[in-house]
């Protein structure tokens with residue numbers, strides 16, 4: 001059996017592993033940042049929605065207060081005209097107009113009361129939320145119960161966390177960029193060699209890696225495939241020890257002796 005082919009593919013996996021280990025310095029920061037960004041967007045939407053409701057209530061209240069002022073002004077002028085009324089008919093007509101304006105005022109006042117009730121209800125909910133927070137009963141707090149200032153603080157805290165994590169990630173990316181670029185070049189060169197010498201193994205390697213599998217070639221560890229921990233049949237050990245490979249029955253990974261990885265590491269340093 002020609003073992004050079006397997007050595008070539010192990011070398012490819014070795015380079016892949018080196019890139020992966022440098023990438024792991026990012027410690028899941030990209031995922032963490034995107035999760036924080038989502039939380040931030042959610043909090044921001046909540047704050048926006050509350051601001052929109054508050055603005056609408058303010059506008060409506062201003063409009064209603066305007067209506068009431070106008071009506072009162074009209075009533076005042078109608079009453080003045082009543083003192084100058086020449087007959088009962090004129091007087092009664094003005095009384096009807098005053099009555100109409102009074103109804104308008106009453107309606108506007110009901111609407112103003114509704115706004116006040118809604119605001120009071122919101123405040124009560126937030127007060128309840130504050131109590132729940134002080135008792136650490138966070139899972140019982142609904143969106144509406146979150147106090148305005150807590151929401152605002154949450155927004156500030158999240159923004160700061162995102163900023164810090166991004167800064168940390170940028171630092172790591174800059175620090176490792178040179179090494180990653182170099183390793184990716186080496187990887188491409190190695191792929192070209194494997195493609196020429198062991199095309200079928202490379203296809204298998206790519207096929208295995210196309211899924212969620214990070215490592216297509218793994219070491220035999222404690223007589224098992226170190227990718228999935230399934231035992232490798234005893235009668236295959238000799239071949240692995242001799243530098244051959246075994247395709248794991250369970251996960252399909254290529255299992256080799258750890259010596260091959262040591263050799264790949266040595267040859268990579270040359």
Ligand SMILES: [Zn+2]
Pocket residue numbers: 225226227228229230248249250251252253
């Ligand atoms: Zn396996």
